[in-house]
Amino acid sequence: MTLVTALYVGLFYAATIILVVGIALRIKKYAQTPSPLKIPTMPAPRTETGVALRMFREVVFFESLFRSNKWTWIFGYLFHFGLLLVLLRHLRYFTEPVWFWVNWVQPFGKYAAFAMVAGLLGLWARRFLVDRVRYISTPSDHLMLALLVGIGMSGLGMDYVSHTDIVSVKAFFLGLMHFSPQPLPGDPFLLVHLGLVATLMIIFPISKLLHAPGVFFSPTRNQTDSSRERRHIAPWAEQLEAGER
Amino acid sequence: MADFDVPELNEYPIIPKLKEGVMAHSAPFIAAEKFQTPLGFPGQLPENWKEVAIDKMGELLGKYRSLQVFLDICVHCGACTDKCHYYLGTSDAKNMPVARQELLRKVYRRYFTFAGKYFPRLVGAVDLTEEVLDDWYSYFHQCSQCRRCSVFCPYGIDTAEISMAAREILDAVGKGQKYCNEIIGKVFVIGNNLGLPEPALRDTLEGLEEEVEEDTGVKVRFPLDEKGADILLITPSADFFAEPHVDGLIGYAKVFHEAGVSWTMSSKASEAANFGMFIGSYENMRRVSLRIREAALELGVKRIIFGECGHAWRVAYSFLNTLAGPFDFLDPNYPVPQHICEFTLDLIKQNKLRLNKEENDHMKLTFHDSCNVARGAGMGNVEGGQFTIPREVIKAACNYFYDMPQDTIHDATFCCGGGGGLLTDDLMELRVKGSQPRMEALKRVTEDHGVTNLAAICAICKSQFAKVLPYYGFTMDQIVSVHQLVSNAIVLKGSEQEAELDGTTD
Numbered sequence: 001m002t003l004v005t006a007l008y009v010g011l012f013y014a015a016t017i018i019l020v021v022g023i024a025l026r027i028k029k030y031a032q033t034p035s036p037l038k039i040p041t042m043p044a045p046r047t048e049t050g051v052a053l054r055m056f057r058e059v060v061f062f063e064s065l066f067r068s069n070k071w072t073w074i075f076g077y078l079f080h081f082g083l084l085l086v087l088l089r090h091l092r093y094f095t096e097p098v099w100f101w102v103n104w105v106q107p108f109g110k111y112a113a114f115a116m117v118a119g120l121l122g123l124w125a126r127r128f129l130v131d132r133v134r135y136i137s138t139p140s141d142h143l144m145l146a147l148l149v150g151i152g153m154s155g156l157g158m159d160y161v162s163h164t165d166i167v168s169v170k171a172f173f174l175g176l177m178h179f180s181p182q183p184l185p186g187d188p189f190l191l192v193h194l195g196l197v198a199t200l201m202i203i204f205p206i207s208k209l210l211h212a213p214g215v216f217f218s219p220t221r222n223q224t225d226s227s228r229e230r231r232h233i234a235p236w237a238e239q240l241e242a243g244e245r
Numbered sequence: 246m247a248d249f250d251v252p253e254l255n256e257y258p259i260i261p262k263l264k265e266g267v268m269a270h271s272a273p274f275i276a277a278e279k280f281q282t283p284l285g286f287p288g289q290l291p292e293n294w295k296e297v298a299i300d301k302m303g304e305l306l307g308k309y310r311s312l313q314v315f316l317d318i319c320v321h322c323g324a325c326t327d328k329c330h331y332y333l334g335t336s337d338a339k340n341m342p343v344a345r346q347e348l349l350r351k352v353y354r355r356y357f358t359f360a361g362k363y364f365p366r367l368v369g370a371v372d373l374t375e376e377v378l379d380d381w382y383s384y385f386h387q388c389s390q391c392r393r394c395s396v397f398c399p400y401g402i403d404t405a406e407i408s409m410a411a412r413e414i415l416d417a418v419g420k421g422q423k424y425c426n427e428i429i430g431k432v433f434v435i436g437n438n439l440g441l442p443e444p445a446l447r448d449t450l451e452g453l454e455e456e457v458e459e460d461t462g463v464k465v466r467f468p469l470d471e472k473g474a475d476i477l478l479i480t481p482s483a484d485f486f487a488e489p490h491v492d493g494l495i496g497y498a499k500v501f502h503e504a505g506v507s508w509t510m511s512s513k514a515s516e517a518a519n520f521g522m523f524i525g526s527y528e529n530m531r532r533v534s535l536r537i538r539e540a541a542l543e544l545g546v547k548r549i550i551f552g553e554c555g556h557a558w559r560v561a562y563s564f565l566n567t568l569a570g571p572f573d574f575l576d577p578n579y580p581v582p583q584h585i586c587e588f589t590l591d592l593i594k595q596n597k598l599r600l601n602k603e604e605n606d607h608m609k610l611t612f613h614d615s616c617n618v619a620r621g622a623g624m625g626n627v628e629g630g631q632f633t634i635p636r637e638v639i640k641a642a643c644n645y646f647y648d649m650p651q652d653t654i655h656d657a658t659f660c661c662g663g664g665g666g667l668l669t670d671d672l673m674e675l676r677v678k679g680s681q682p683r684m685e686a687l688k689r690v691t692e693d694h695g696v697t698n699l700a701a702i703c704a705i706c707k708s709q710f711a712k713v714l715p716y717y718g719f720t721m722d723q724i725v726s727v728h729q730l731v732s733n734a735i736v737l738k739g740s741e742q743e744a745e746l747d748g749t750t751d
């Protein structure tokens with residue numbers, strides 16, 4: 001095993017553990033923190049089904065963002081939808097045999113990478129061009145975009161500039177999954193791509209990327225409008241009441 | 246008239262270029278020790294205030310999922326940046342909702358997150374200092390907790406939740422706001438925000454009975470503390486004397502009279518508003534709410550109905566069952582509590598009210614959706630009832646009604662500029678500037694449809710508009726109560742108006 005392979009094996013095991021455990025701990029925290037009051041942004045659905053639909057529209061169509069800013073919506077949607085297709089396409093590196101529907105995604109996935117990068121560049125441009133967005137941008141906001149653009153560009157580089165041996169790449173990841181490491185090709189685009197992806201996985205649970213799991217826990221979006229019909233009370237508020245009696 | 250520039254009203258809304266620090270001087274009076282102590286807060290900054298503040302933040306993070314999630318997940322996308330009426334009216338950068346949240350978030354990051362502990366500059370984390378605390382005091386009192394930003398946020402992040410938490414932390418270190426905390430104290434001691442004691446209240450109500458009898462020839466009652474009444478009316482104390490509020494109260498009384506129901510007000514719970522919400526204090530909000538439960542039990546009523554009061558309606562509709570429930574001792578056939586607009590519209594639909602719309606023909610109306618009713622509560626057990634029900638009541642009482650532009654009504658409504666505990670004279674500049682988006686929308690319908698009056702169902706909106714309308718070239722009497730319109734139009738059985746209409750006078 002080469003040093004590069006050993007390094008990336010270690011990196012991906014560590015990154016995977018940090019990503020999975022980190023997100024799991026965060027989700028646990030969100031789930032265990034009570035919502036003492038009913039605060040859905042009204043008008044809100046009156047049933048659980050309605051709430052599921054509201055969340056679906058929010059997560060799949062970015063409904064609220066569409067209402068608030070069409071440019072951010074277009075760029076944000078290009079990026080997120082592009083990323084989704086690209087991720088689905090990448091499943092072929094982790095499955096043997098490749099799931100049949102992943103093959104269907106394959107032709108779209110290639111172009112989705114362009115959409116993803118275009119969306120990112122649009123979002124990044126807003127951080128420079130719109131005075132309000134410029135004001136609220138922190139160094140980490142720019143770095144996050146740089147990281148994602150880097151991932152996209154290095155990925156595209158393997159498609160359009162210098163091909164890598166994807167059969168070996170697949171063998172490497174299947175090897176990781178079966179705990180029998182295989183050699184990783186030493187192409188620069190590939191090493192940059194994988195290095196940045198591992199970085200993204202590591203910072204995910206300690207950054208604003210938590211918006212992905214977090215949105216499902218947002219009380220203004222996931223609560224029903226039923227406060228007059230059913231009494232809603234948090235455990236700590238019940239204790240407060242018990243202490244008074 | 247003002248020692249600051251009143252914003253211009255443009256033909257179409259313009260998003261201002263941001264300016265830094267132009268409202269940094271704006272801050273309300275700080276509560277003296279005598280207003281802090283009754284609420285359980287220290288009177289001044291304790292020596293270990295930093296520790297106290299961070300501990301309080303930690304406590305709140307564990308108690309409120311909203312706070313924990315909202316502080317974590319903002320991506321700085323900027324969707325909210327042009328949605329706050331205070332940003333639109335002042336152009337101060339820190340009045341953009343995300344920038345306001347950042348004031349708290351950057352301290353949260355520093356003390357509670359890995360990135361902020363080890364890479365503070367990278368993620369914009371800062372230590373808690375007295376300057377930061379002063380910034381909090383200033384800018385968290387430039388948020389009216391109207392929730393407009395939460396409508397437009399892709400994750401529903403609600404700056405109101407952040408402001409409430411920040412104010413609670415400020416209270417914990419002795420930096421309370423005089424206006425809110427003094428008023429909450431009055432509610433505990435006297436029973437209402439205005440400090441009207443029971444005899445004064447009784448006197449006022451008797452005066453109103455005489456006035457209505459003079460106008461209509463009908464003895465419409467304004468009962469107080471009457472045991473065994475069916476309905477307990479909880480209404481903002483402004484309804485007891487100020488214009489146009491009191492005309493609304495007369496409207497409720499006439500509606501109850503025509504409905505033939507027995508009702509009463511309570512001197513103990515002679516206030517609908519709950520300023521505990523503004524300062525984010527669950528305990529104080531609960532204590533204020535419990536007065537209503539106690540009054541209902543003591544008077545033995547079967548139903549609770551709330552008068553026109555926006556923030557009160559949010560607490561009533563969304564929180565009362567949580568804070569002071571369960572209300573299993575009330576009649577289960579009615580929602581607890583009910584809004585007076587729900588009650589009135591029911592009667593209108595059953596043809597139990599005779600309304601002569603011509604009585605309001607001297608006015609062309611528009612309706613201001615109060616922020617806390619629109620985005621914090623519901624009505625009528627249908628999604629969006631809080632928008633349709635008050636409008637239906639107005640349309641049943643008036644011939645001329647026109648809505649303001651779509652992006653300024655319903656859940657996109659603008660706050661009046663005085664909500665969330667900011668309705669105080671020491672914040673006059675903020676209040677005038679913050680009302681700019683609403684005034685601009687009003688001007689639009691004034692020019693397009695000749696609208697003369699703005700109706701509202703919130704005591705804060707009514708007081709705020711009476712004060713700020715003149716700054717924009719309108720007159721203070723252009724704001725009216727919805728039940729004032731009902732009161733004008735209603736034809737009481739056996740009244741002089743009925744006789745006149747039916748031609749039975751001599």
